[in-house]
Amino acid sequence: MTIIETQHLSKRFGSFQAVDDLSFSIKAGDVYGFLGQNGAGKSTTMRMLLGLIRPDSGKIFIKGSLYTGKEAHLLSYIGAIIERPDMYGYLSGWDNLKIFARLSFRPIPDSRLYEILELVGLRGREQDKVRAYSQGMKQRLGIAIAMVHNPELLILDEPTNGLDPQGIAEMRQLIKTLSADYGKTILVSSHLLYEIEQVATRMIIIHKGKKIVEGSVSELLNPSETLIEINWNNSGEALQQLSASRWSQAIQSADTSRLLLKMHPDEVPQLNRLLVSTGADVLQIRSRHSLEDYFIQLTHDAADPHRAL
Numbered sequence: 001m002t003i004i005e006t007q008h009l010s011k012r013f014g015s016f017q018a019v020d021d022l023s024f025s026i027k028a029g030d031v032y033g034f035l036g037q038n039g040a041g042k043s044t045t046m047r048m049l050l051g052l053i054r055p056d057s058g059k060i061f062i063k064g065s066l067y068t069g070k071e072a073h074l075l076s077y078i079g080a081i082i083e084r085p086d087m088y089g090y091l092s093g094w095d096n097l098k099i100f101a102r103l104s105f106r107p108i109p110d111s112r113l114y115e116i117l118e119l120v121g122l123r124g125r126e127q128d129k130v131r132a133y134s135q136g137m138k139q140r141l142g143i144a145i146a147m148v149h150n151p152e153l154l155i156l157d158e159p160t161n162g163l164d165p166q167g168i169a170e171m172r173q174l175i176k177t178l179s180a181d182y183g184k185t186i187l188v189s190s191h192l193l194y195e196i197e198q199v200a201t202r203m204i205i206i207h208k209g210k211k212i213v214e215g216s217v218s219e220l221l222n223p224s225e226t227l228i229e230i231n232w233n234n235s236g237e238a239l240q241q242l243s244a245s246r247w248s249q250a251i252q253s254a255d256t257s258r259l260l261l262k263m264h265p266d267e268v269p270q271l272n273r274l275l276v277s278t279g280a281d282v283l284q285i286r287s288r289h290s291l292e293d294y295f296i297q298l299t300h301d302a303a304d305p306h307r308a309l
């Protein structure tokens with residue numbers, strides 16, 4: 001079942017096109033990664049899904065019903081944290097949660113709030129003032145607040161931004177738990193491919209408001225599309241032998257100091273044995289996915305306005 005679908009969504013701020021003809025759909029059970037560099041249009045899209053800003057054109061469907069920004073009942077399917085979650089620092093985590101529970105569409109028993117605190121790892125810390133919370137704790141309280149009305153879909157805008165490594169690991173784990181154990185559908189944004197790669201089942205890359213690619217993470221990050229970069233010293237003999245081997249088709253570029261191949265990473269040990277047997281000195285072998293390369297290229301091109309995309 002499709003939870004959210006957008007059709008040709010567009011939004012302009014003055015003459016600036018922030019979101020451009022964006023169509024995608026999020027199905028129940030997806031952890032849907034929204035990847036794009038800063039300014040790509042991720043937050044703007046999320047804000048439109050939540051009725052916080054109006055699209056200039058295009059349609060949004062929530063569970064099959066057209067959402068124009070007025071159908072408040074459709075928003076009860078969604079919980080969200082967009083940018084920094086709003087909360088009262090001088091109140092405790094518990095009091096914050098109670099305030100949002102009261103604003104909810106239905107009465108929420110305290111037992112449910114304790115359950116949510118347990119889930120986000122804040123049980124026992126709920127009486128502390130929020131201003132004494134770490135950034136990671138604040139983010140997790142934000143998720144607790146987004147969860148009070150038991151939504152089917154959670155929208156999390158860059159939830160790992162500003163967190164330390166431990167906070168990032170905890171947030172990733174929480175997203176996985178919410179999906180696997182609580183059946184939540186999740187839309188999560190990031191500007192880092194490896195963040196999305198670790199939690200998402202499907203993903204979309206957007207750039208300058210437009211969709212670049214979309215698909216299942218396992219298909220998009222297919223291992224046979226891995227780029228293997230080898231730094232080596234080779235006299236010419238090794239390259240000749242490599243060109244005559246079964247890896248000849250995999251070679252993307254080669255010179256006396258650097259070799260780039262597109263191949264499955266499982267084959268690297270065999271390739272390395274061949275290179276060593278030809279007398280080449282292998283100094284370093286690194287792998288990265290071609291999608292990562294592509295994404296870095298997009299970011300790089302955008303950083304340099306004189307380069308055309």
Ligand SMILES: Nc1ncnc2c1ncn2[C@@H]1O[C@H](COP(=O)(O)OP(=O)(O)OP(=O)(O)O)[C@@H](O)[C@H]1O
Pocket residue numbers: 013018036037038039040041042043044045158191
């Ligand atoms: N209310 C607004 N008025 C004018 N421009 C805006 C407004 N909101 C967003 N923008 C611009 O639209 C572009 C897209 O912003 P958006 O916040 O959607 O990007 P993002 O992909 O979420 O990136 P970030 O991670 O930096 O928030 C940015 O260039 C931003 O400056």
